[in-house]
Structure formats: structure tokens, C-alpha cells
Amino acid sequence: MTHKELAEFDGRNGKAAYVAVEGIIYDVSASPRWKEGAHEGTHQAGTDLTNALSTAPHTKTVLESFPVVGQLEKEVKKSLEIAGIPLVSIIIMAFVFLLMIATCML
Numbered sequence: 001m002t003h004k005e006l007a008e009f010d011g012r013n014g015k016a017a018y019v020a021v022e023g024i025i026y027d028v029s030a031s032p033r034w035k036e037g038a039h040e041g042t043h044q045a046g047t048d049l050t051n052a053l054s055t056a057p058h059t060k061t062v063l064e065s066f067p068v069v070g071q072l073e074k075e076v077k078k079s080l081e082i083a084g085i086p087l088v089s090i091i092i093m094a095f096v097f098l099l100m101i102a103t104c105m106l
Contacts, residue, residue: 001025001070003048010046011037017045020072021053021060027067048072 006025011017017029017037028034028045037045043052053060 002073003075006048006072007046010044011035018069019043019045019063020048021050021063023050023072023074024068025070025072026063027069028063031066 006018006020009016009018011029011034015037016027017031017034018025019028020026028039033039034045039045043049053063
């Protein structure tokens with residue numbers, strides 16, 4: 001499941017409440033602590049809570065008691081890079097190089 005698909009399961013308006021932790025998606029809909037997709041007024045269903053769990057008063061084992069409904073796909077950041085250098089930087093370097101050549105020709 002993608003992050004976008006996960007966001008659809010926000011627990012609001014009768015929808016199921018799903019949360020992801022470390023790539024595993026759990027259905028927390030049956031928990032009274034996730035009413036309308038909100039948990040303790042701090043977290044919202046339909047999101048990846050991996051980072052938030054580190055500051056939670058409980059461990060991942062609490063979530064492991066809920067049904068697993070899928071796996072979260074890793075987000076691939078798409079950026080225009082050549083050999084690890086952002087394309088914008090390459091364009092700027094090329095422009096500066098051309099300016100240097102033009103200056104030497106004058």
C-alpha cells in the first residue's frame with residue numbers, strides 16, 4: 001500500500017483506521033483509543049507513525065495486537081540527479097563555465 005492509499009484509511013466518517021509502523025500496516029479501527037481515527041488527540045490514522053512511536057508511552061508490541069492488513073511501500077524520492085549531483089547544480093555550473101569561456105574570448 002502506498003502512503004497515498006494509507007491516507008484514505010483515516011478512521012473518519014466510518015472509514016477503517018489504519019496506521020503504519022516500520023512498514024507494517026495495522027487496523028486499529030476496533031480500538032476505543034482510535035475513535036474517529038484520532039489517538040489521544042495527538043496522532044491521526046492513515047499515517048506512518050514510525051517516528052512518533054519513539055516518543056510514545058508504549059512500545060510497538062501494543063500495535064502488534066491489532067490485525068496486520070498490509071505493508072507500506074517505501075517512498076522513492078524522485079529527483080533529477082546525474083552522478084549524485086542535482087540537475088540544477090549542473091545547469092548552474094555549465095552556465096558559469098560558459099560565462100568564463102565567453103569572458104576569455106573578449
